[in-house]
Amino acid sequence: MYQPQLDIEQDKRQLVMADADIWLFHQIDTGCRYDELLSLLIDNICWRQESITLYGKTHPQPRLSAWYGDNDAHYSYSGIQLKPVPWTSTLSDLKARVENITGYSFNSVLLNYYRNHHDRMGMHSDDEKELGRQPVIASLSLGEERVFVLRHKFRKDLKTIKLALPSGSLLLMKGDTQACWKHGINREKYPCGARVNLTFRRVR
Numbered sequence: 001m002y003q004p005q006l007d008i009e010q011d012k013r014q015l016v017m018a019d020a021d022i023w024l025f026h027q028i029d030t031g032c033r034y035d036e037l038l039s040l041l042i043d044n045i046c047w048r049q050e051s052i053t054l055y056g057k058t059h060p061q062p063r064l065s066a067w068y069g070d071n072d073a074h075y076s077y078s079g080i081q082l083k084p085v086p087w088t089s090t091l092s093d094l095k096a097r098v099e100n101i102t103g104y105s106f107n108s109v110l111l112n113y114y115r116n117h118h119d120r121m122g123m124h125s126d127d128e129k130e131l132g133r134q135p136v137i138a139s140l141s142l143g144e145e146r147v148f149v150l151r152h153k154f155r156k157d158l159k160t161i162k163l164a165l166p167s168g169s170l171l172l173m174k175g176d177t178q179a180c181w182k183h184g185i186n187r188e189k190y191p192c193g194a195r196v197n198l199t200f201r202r203v204r
Helices: 034-044 089-102
Strands: 005-007 012-015 020-024 050-056 058-060 063-069 075-077 080-082 108-114 121-124 137-145 146-152 162-164 169-172 183-185 195-201
Touching: 005 058, 012 121, 034 108, 063 075, 080 146, 089 108, 108 137, 121 137
Parallel strands: none
Antiparallel strands: 005 012, 012 020, 020 169, 050 058, 063 108, 075 080, 108 195, 121 183, 137 169, 137 195, 146 162, 146 183
16 A cells, blocks of 8 residues: 655655656644535435446446536536536535645545445546646545545556545645545445545536
């Protein structure tokens, strides 16, 4: 498992990687206990199971998702067109906290709900044109710890990176990360609890 370098002053760790700018913040302040926030999101978010088409075949995504944001924050990926649901007070508060920690502003958030060990996220990059050339994405994890996998798109000499993301952690990806790396969440071999991931972003 990859071990980032610690920045004691900022309580954050930098992933030392080629062609990437990634920081991991540990145990951020979300305003309430992580388990309470997880339950609140699971019970109150308008979850959907989208379908994607790959190589001419349509499949349901192996997780639930939701898109919230400003009125004009329309977004599309893998053939899915997303119209934002208005911010809830909980999501608006989380956005403000993430903005204060990272120093970046966001106008939308994609939430993913991994219900159990079967749910996963395939390898991909968040490089859609709506996000700009060097998107800044802040990813907050709540619930079960899952392994975040990173793989360089072009350099076969670089090893695949596996990073455990505990509840309450915030992963900040910026610079050339999306242009040069893919990331995903694999299925787990053994049963595990629920996880909700919130990826704050700015749609142009």
